[in-house]
Amino acid sequence: MDDELIDSSQLSLPRKSVLPGAGFFYPDSFDEERAEERAKEKLEDAAVAVVTDTDADGLGCVALARERYDAALDVEDFEERIEERLSEDEEAEDEEAAEADDEEEERPKSSVALVGSSPYSLEDDLQRVADYAPEGIEVFVCDLCPDKYEYVEEELEALAEMAGEIHWYDHHQWKPEVAEQVREAGVDLVVGESDEECSTDVTLRELDYDFDERFVELAAVTRDHDLWLNEDPRSQDLADYAYWTSKEEYVAIVGAYGADLPPVVEEYIAHRRVEKENLIEAAVDRADTKSVGDWTVGITYGRCSQNEVADALREEGADAAVIVKPAGSASIRGSEDFERCHEVADLVNGGGHPKAAGCKPDIYDDMLDYAHHWTTQGATTKRVILNAFERVAEMAEAEAAEDEAADSGQETDGSDDSETEE
Template sequence: MEDELIDSARLSLSRKSQLPGKGFFYPDSLDEDYAEERVKEAVEDADVVVVADTDADGLGCVALVREMYDAALDVASFEESVAERVERWESEAPAEDEDDSGEDGDEDEEAPRSRVALVGAGPYSLDDALERVAEYAPDGIDAYVCDLCPDDYRWIADELDALVAKAASVSWYDHHQWDDETMQAVRDAGVELVVGESDEECSTDVTLRSLDHEFDDRWQELAAVTRDHDLWIKEDDRSDDLSDYAYWVNPEEYVTVVGAYGVDLPPIVEQFIELRRVEKQQLIDAALSRAEMKRVGPWTVGVTYGRCSQNEVAEGLRERGADAAVVVKPAGSASIRGSDDFEHAHEVAGQVNGGGHPKAAGCKPDIYDDMLDYAHHWTTNGATTKRVILAAFERVAEDVEAEAEAETDRDDDEDEGVETER
């Protein structure tokens, strides 16, 4: 396959919105080999390892741990890299590896490494990350897991046991919804686990209050602004800056810059963010133009497709009257966002190979058997995925209705009991 066929920078906006980034077309085996090598390089000489989600919340946790261990990297080289990118964006167009899929910036093998190593992971790669850290990190490290929740403890049981055996300590800080059985299993494995209230704290909050260190006020502010976006409070404009910046750049850059400046990002970073937002808004508009409103049970569900910023698209759908929003991505996954009138996003996602929070969840239906299925997905704007997720909404609606009827019956029985006693 010719490189230009998967080069997003060469696509029109419409096609870019409908197709996944070029990383999608790399075989998993290559990605796994590359990821394993990167983890080995990062952790083999480290004193501390943090396995974290690579959004602003997870990376905020990493910045806190580095601050506690006095292990932040020098910010100057990252600022120089941002300045070079700004110059390219202003003078021409983004380079081939700079599209909306994230992680602009250099991954130079000679780049400095912190003795607090960062290992990025997601819910579906957590087992691999734990296994690699256990294999390549030195004996006696301090290990942290941040902003991640295992969907099923069995998936990580062996890997977590291996890490606990290797490390001097393992601490886990999160704010997602955990079931009691999984929490107990992680603690029984020898892990210090702290889980905050998912609708009140972000993981940066949890990490900040859990680490045995006196942090100054700028870290309190970082946690508050991160929470503003992660919990979709949306009262502080700076939270969008943090979220976008974390999504668009190499995790090491975000951790270093935020560690140095907190929420008051330097002017060159603000300039970079503003340049990138031009295309971001165009992709949001394209997704909103494809949206449909569906009535499912008591809810209006806005459904759309596209490579875009799902939170902003979800907000646009809510402004059009949606109680819940579904944004299907070209890579096959989907984001589900709720509202005050819909707090069942995690239940819907749980029906289709996913999970999350009551108002924010994600999933990837297990419906893609070969590339023809993906070709159909791209050319129909995710028709099959939309149908599968809407069916999950219908099942959740039935469950909610059944629970409401059962509650009414219980209330009636209680009233009848009172009447009988009289």
């Protein structure tokens, strides 16, 4: 395949908005080989390993761990790289972060190894730590939650046999039986209140260390974005920066500066936001609204920043927002009037929080299915997710009927007792 066919920087914005980035077209086997090589190099001499989601919340946990173990990397080197990118006026793409991660392999390694993960690769990443880390290593798993224990059972047990200690800090909605099984495997699992704390909060509280005030503030600003409070403008900067740059760069910068990013990073973020705003506008313009039960669901398609698109759809009257991505996944965002996003996602191969969740319906059997997905702007995925909303609406109606019947029964019982007493 001609490289130019998957080079997003060569596309007009309307076409770029409906197609995935270049990383999508790399085979999984290529990504797995690269992940294995990275993990082995990072872990072979590490004293601590952090397996974490790679958003601002998960990476904030790594910054805390490196501060706790005096293992932060030199921030000046990263700042020089940012200045170089700006001077070259690069057209930054979604896949640039992956390329930047490749470049990080040439840098000094921290004794606190960062193993980037996701809900879809968690079991593989746990196994990599078990395979490549030294015996007795201390392991942290942050900002990740398995839907079922059997998804991670073998890998976690293998890790428990060779690790000194395993700590798991998270704030998602855990199923009680999964949490119990993880603890029974010998893991120190701490789950914060999902509507009050982010994983960085939990890590800050649980690590035995007197952190500088900048880390306390970093946790607060990360929470502001991760819980969709949007009260501190710096939180969107953290979220965007974590998405656009390499994992190691983000951890080094916030470890050194906290939530108050240096001018060179602010300039970089402003540079990237020009295109970001255009992609958001395109996704909002193509959105539709559907009535499902008592709710209005705004649904759209495109490569975009899902939180801002969801905010715009809510401003237009949606109780819930669905943003279907060109890669096949979807983000589901709620509101004060809709707090069942995780229930919808659970029906379509996903999970998350009451007000925010993600999923990737299991409907893509071959590349023709993806071609249909791109040319119809996610028509099948939209239909599958809306069907899940319908099922959740039916459950909500049944629950309401049960509550009404229970209340009615209590009132009847009370009146009967009164008449008997009389």
